[in-house]
Amino acid sequence: MLPAFTAALSLLLGFLAVERLTEPWARLMLRKGICGRDVHKPDRPLIPEMGGVTIVVGLAVGMGFFTALNPEFSLTAAAFLSTVVVAAVVGVVDDWLRPLSPLEKVAAVTLAALPLLILGMYTPYPVLPFVGGLRLTLIYPFIFMPLLVTVLANSVNMLDVLNGSMAGTSTISALFLTLIAVLFSQWETAFLLGLLAACTYGFYRHNRYPAEVFPGDGGSLAVGAAFAAAAIIGRLEVLTLIVLLPALINGSLILSSLGRLVERRGIKERPTLLVAGPRIAASPSRQAPVTLTRLMVASQPLREEEVVRGFMALNLLTGALALATALFMLGG
Amino acid sequence: MLGKFWKLYAAVVLFWVLCLEAAWLLAELYMPLVKTWTSGELGALTSDILVWLGVLFTLAVILIFFRRFFHALFWYELSLGEEKRGKQRFSQ
Numbered sequence: 151m152l153p154a155f156t157a158a159l160s161l162l163l164g165f166l167a168v169e170r171l172t173e174p175w176a177r178l179m180l181r182k183g184i185c186g187r188d189v190h191k192p193d194r195p196l197i198p199e200m201g202g203v204t205i206v207v208g209l210a211v212g213m214g215f216f217t218a219l220n221p222e223f224s225l226t227a228a229a230f231l232s233t234v235v236v237a238a239v240v241g242v243v244d245d246w247l248r249p250l251s252p253l254e255k256v257a258a259v260t261l262a263a264l265p266l267l268i269l270g271m272y273t274p275y276p277v278l279p280f281v282g283g284l285r286l287t288l289i290y291p292f293i294f295m296p297l298l299v300t301v302l303a304n305s306v307n308m309l310d311v312l313n314g315s316m317a318g319t320s321t322i323s324a325l326f327l328t329l330i331a332v333l334f335s336q337w338e339t340a341f342l343l344g345l346l347a348a349c350t351y352g353f354y355r356h357n358r359y360p361a362e363v364f365p366g367d368g369g370s371l372a373v374g375a376a377f378a379a380a381a382i383i384g385r386l387e388v389l390t391l392i393v394l395l396p397a398l399i400n401g402s403l404i405l406s407s408l409g410r411l412v413e414r415r416g417i418k419e420r421p422t423l424l425v426a427g428p429r430i431a432a433s434p435s436r437q438a439p440v441t442l443t444r445l446m447v448a449s450q451p452l453r454e455e456e457v458v459r460g461f462m463a464l465n466l467l468t469g470a471l472a473l474a475t476a477l478f479m480l481g482g
Numbered sequence: 483m484l485g486k487f488w489k490l491y492a493a494v495v496l497f498w499v500l501c502l503e504a505a506w507l508l509a510e511l512y513m514p515l516v517k518t519w520t521s522g523e524l525g526a527l528t529s530d531i532l533v534w535l536g537v538l539f540t541l542a543v544i545l546i547f548f549r550r551f552f553h554a555l556f557w558y559e560l561s562l563g564e565e566k567r568g569k570q571r572f573s574q
Contacts, residue, residue: 279502280509284537285530395494399552406549432560440556446487448559450566460487467491471498478502 156219157341161348164212168352171204176356176363184246186364189420190312190454192428197361200245201353202369206238208349209376216341225269226338230379232265237303237375241368252411255367259303260296262375266382267291276387279479298387299378302394305401306374307367311443312430314358315458316365319465320350320373323393326469327377330393330476331384339384346376359455392472396464400442407440425451493555497548504540512536 179185179198187194213227240258244250250258266272274290275283286294310316324347331340350373356362365373374397381390391398405411419438425431429451432444446452446460513533520529 278505278537280505281513281533281537282509284534286534289534392498395497399494402545402549403552403556406553432563434560434564440553445490445552445556445559448556449563450486452486456486464487464491464494467494468498471495475498475502 160212160216164208165348167211168208200366201363202365229271233379236262238372241371263296263299302378303374305397307370313361317354336384
């Protein structure tokens with residue numbers, strides 16, 4: 151078991167780093183003009199983007215402190231953090247330097263699986279409930295791992311549509327997965343996920359309604375890649391997919407309704423409209439993509455906070471389902 | 483909150499139940515069959531490939547079904563909303 155006190159202190163340090171750094175970082179982004187419009191407010195205010203970079207900093211601070219006191223953890227920490235940093239760099243390039251095409255982004259994010267592959271931080275036998283471990287000696291590292299990283303990173307990114315939706319749901323998901331990792335006695339993975347929960351919660355305090363800062367692709371891709379890295383390291387692939395079902399459903403709805411990969415800025419018809427209240431309503435257009443938000447407001451317009459609470463309740467449900475699956479697996 | 487989105491939450495639970503049920507069927511019915519079919523030197527490899535294909539096929543069927551299901555749910559909810567707005571306009 152990992153030294154519990156240093157682990158708890160590292161989580162606290164990670165949380166404090168994100169909580170304290172986000173505001174000055176947001177001011178810097180505002181000065182640099184790296185901002186986006188909050189389209190779900192009547193006056194469409196300018197909000198600083200790329201704030202999610204502080205989540206990566208928080209992860210680095212927490213992990214750096216823990217690794218300094220527990221050097222045997224350094225390989226896991228290096229693999230996890232490198233994966234997160236590669237995904238964050240792709241996001242920052244997209245946010246700031248040059249907008250990437252959807253295919254470029256998907257391809258670039260698959261590179262985030264490289265550190266896990268090079269450092270050998272995987273077991274090529276993903277465990278399925280009832281079925282047990284599948285032997286995927288070659289398919290796992292060269293097909294499954296890059297696919298998992300890019301699918302989770304992009305799905306979490308696509309869920310970043312409302313104030314606090316990505317950070318809030320990610321905190322809940324990470325907490326459930328921490329508990330699951332503890333149940334499986336995967337202490338290192340439990341620490342990674344606990345730290346992720348602490349950092350995303352620190353960010354959520356600035357990103358919740360009304361948002362002071364947006365995570366940007368740099369933050370949301372990094373968080374998605376962090377989930378994938380933890381799932382691969384801790385052999386929690388299936389359980390992670392269950393916890394992140396809301397993000398996966400949203401991603402598959404968008405993909406299947408548009409019939410191709412597309413960037414947010416490339417969508418011509420918005421899936422939702424802002425109506426009096428202010429409330430979010432579903433666009434009646436057949437050309438607009440079907441999204442989870444559009445599905446939630448399809449029968450009645452809702453306030454932004456209500457939709458985000460709906461997202462979080464859905465994540466609590468999928469977390470509970472993953473927990474039940476974990477108990478089945480332990481019982482079987 | 484559960485009241486507003488209960489259909490969506492019920493769909494997600496149904497998806498989970500179906501996935502677990504499919505995994506149980508694979509483990510209890512399909513895998514023993516595969517083990518009896520495959521024997522000899524190449525048995526282990528053939529068995530792995532057949533199990534892997536079985537899992538992929540089952541997952542693909544469930545995903546295709548649920549993709550349609552969620553789209554149908556969306557258009558149903560949208561038509562419900564239209565109906566509600568129509569009634570409101572009529573009563574005004």
